[in-house]
Amino acid sequence: MDRSCFCKNCKKNTVIRDDDTDNLVCETCGLVQSIGDNLVQSFGGLSDFDGTYVRVGDDYTxxxxxxxxxxxxxxxxxxxxxxxxxxxxxxxxxxxxxxxxxxxxxxxxxxxxxxxxxxxxxxxxxxxxxxxxxxxxxxxxxxxxxxxxxxxxxxxxxxxEFDIVSFFEFSMKHSPSFAQVSDEKKDEMVKQGTFLVQCLVKWFVTTGRQPNPIVAAIMVFVAELNQVKVQIEDIAKEVHAGVNTSRRRHGELLQILVKVGQPLPWGKNFTVKNIVNNAPLVLRYMELKSRVKPSDKSKNMNNFRSEFEEIICGCLSKEMEFTEDGSYIEDDLQYYNVEDRSVTLSESVTDLDKLKISQDCLSKIYTKFSNDSTSPEAMAEKEEEHPRKRRKELGLQSAQDWWRGNSELSEKLSLREVLEKNVGYNNLPPSFVANKIACQRRREKINAARFRIGETMGKPASSELKNGKEMPYGAKGGKLDWEDCIIEILLLHRVKEEEIEKGHYSTLLDLHVFDSVNASKMFTNAKRQRK
Structure with a gap:
């Protein structure tokens, strides 16, 4: 007796063949199984053996x-x-x-x-x-x-909490846009991005926001910093972020770096357009500030001052002047030193007096110079092309050795350690600032609505409205919008101004205007009056 299949009744694999009756019987429940479902009996001719075909495979429920x-x-x-x-x-x-x-x-x-x-x-x-x-x-x-x-x-x-640093490192190392970058360069870019990510955490830019657009913005900025050509659309698609949101986060990063670079001697000239060219010095400044420890502040500040002066002197030795369009003006430092320049000129004049050059020799020199020089148009074209090339070479040279990676923010730190670091700038949470601006805007609309209501009812305006500007329409003297109308309705229903400032208009309308209980009473009274 061999087991062959599951029982149709009890669903157990206890079906056996009875040798006496040649039927399939379940040992558990005793049910005789149907032959047509599992077997095809008695095949073969007169000269062949009679056989039975049993279906191969399991019968799952x-x-x-x-x-x-x-x-x-x-x-x-x-x-x-x-x-x-x-x-x-x-x-x-x-x-x-x-x-x-x-x-x-x-x-x-x-x-x-x-x-x-x-x-x-x-x-x-x-x-x-x-x-x-x-x-x-x-x-x-x-x-x-x-x-x-x-x-x-x-x-x-x-x-x-979501680990945005690990997410950035994983996205940076596995991004197809950076596949052509060498491993050594990519590791350096990962450290730069980690430094920026933790700075954004300290500045509360990541608080309450989706991490994907922030990571996309930092990847694009690090690529721009290292002259790697990428598209923000491709990066946003790789990290599954919205393109428009990634652009906004990239713009916010540039604006914050402009504010961070204000303490630099030429920081007043920083704008969103030229901050990428100046970012190496700004990040170097942030890196030095983050290494200052509060325990031994005087000693660390002296080290910071000496290193920072070394950076400034290194820049001024080539005299890179940062302009509004992000370009550089390079000149010798001696040009700005009046005393050295006067000494040099006086020495050159005395040397020239000692020389005895004939007029024929001077004429030959002038003729040779005139023949070797190009036309004014060619000189102008060359002058237009040369500064661009010089600025590009200078930008690469100035950003070549700016990154040291000595800051602890280049490695993954805990949230408490990140908040304790000083990078030269403290920023309020963007959501907090936006909420303050929104509350101020609603307060102006509330004052304008109070002015309109008082003017309609013939009541004298309050002292606050008299001292301020007249607001006959909207908060800024423009046309009324839906928010002005809602605020006016809520004021007419005696809603507190502090609650209106919070901006929860739908909840306030449901509580004070579209009250279901009051509405049912109103319809009930209307039906009674009709009867």
Missing amino acids: YKENKIYNAKNDIKEITDRFQFSSRKTIEVEQMIDEITEGEFGAGRWFSILVGACSYVVRRRDNLPLSMREVASVIACDYHELGRMVLRVVDFLDLKLP
Whole structure:
């Protein structure tokens, strides 16, 4: 008696062949199996042996098929994230615990696999952004975020903060745009980018913002700094970031570096257009400032002062004058030294007096110089081309040895260590500054709305409005917009101005204007009056 297949009744692999009756019988429940499903009996001729064909293969149930297909889907998705077999097993175990062994199929299951993969990576502090997961499984970014929150809440996990430094290093080393760069140069660029990333963390630029556009902006800036040609569209696509958002973050980085470079002697000439040319000196200044330790401030400040003076003297020895368009004017330092120049001129005059040159000799020299010189037009063209070449060579030369990599910010530090560092500039969080500006703008609109309401009702304006500018329309004297109308409605419903300043217009309208209880009473009274 050999086991051949599963029982159709109890679903157990206990079906055997009875030698006496030649039927298939289940040892567990005793059910005689149908022959047509599994067997084709009695084939062969008179001269051949009678035989029975038994179907080869397993007979899976619906649940077993579902689990098998689900594990294949998990393996396929995790392979796209380059997970090891151990990490894939962790994702399977997490899904098994969440679904209580049922697994699943369909679009929601793919989103669950992506969310669990993201949680496993975040739990191990490995670089994987939610944007990348959403693009791989082809789902909405916010839908994936909601699934991640549900997974974390169900498993009662506490994920660490997103490691933007590791994400930048991983993106920089695996970017196709930097494939032609040598490994040594790429390692140096990674350290420069790590320095900038942690500076942005200190300046709260990364607080409450998506990390992908910030990483894309820093990669583009580091490429510009090292004369590597890349496109911001390509970088944004590689790190799964929005192109417009990446451009905004790149502009913010340039604006902050302009502010950082103000203490330099020529820092007043820094603009967003020429800051890339001046960035080596600005970053060198930041690197020196970050090495100053509060414990021995006097000694460290002396070292900083001496090194900084060395940098300035090195620049002024070639006398690089930074202009508005990012160009340099190079000249000898002796030109700016009046005493040395006068001495040099006097010595040259005395030497010339000692020489006895005839008029014929001077005429021959002049004729030779005139023949060797080119036309004025050619001289003008050469003068236009030469400064560009000289500026380019000078820019490469000035940025050649600027990076030392001695700062601790070039290596990965904890958040507390980053905040304790001094890089020569302290910046308020951009969200805080934007909120302050928005509150001030709403306050102006509130004052303008109060002025319009008082003018309509014939009441005298308050002293604040009398002393200020007249605002007959909007806050700035322009046409009214939807925000002005909403603020006016809220003021007429006696909403506090402090609540209006916060800008939660929808909530305030629901509470004070479109109250469901008051609306139901109003409609009930209207029906009664009709009756």
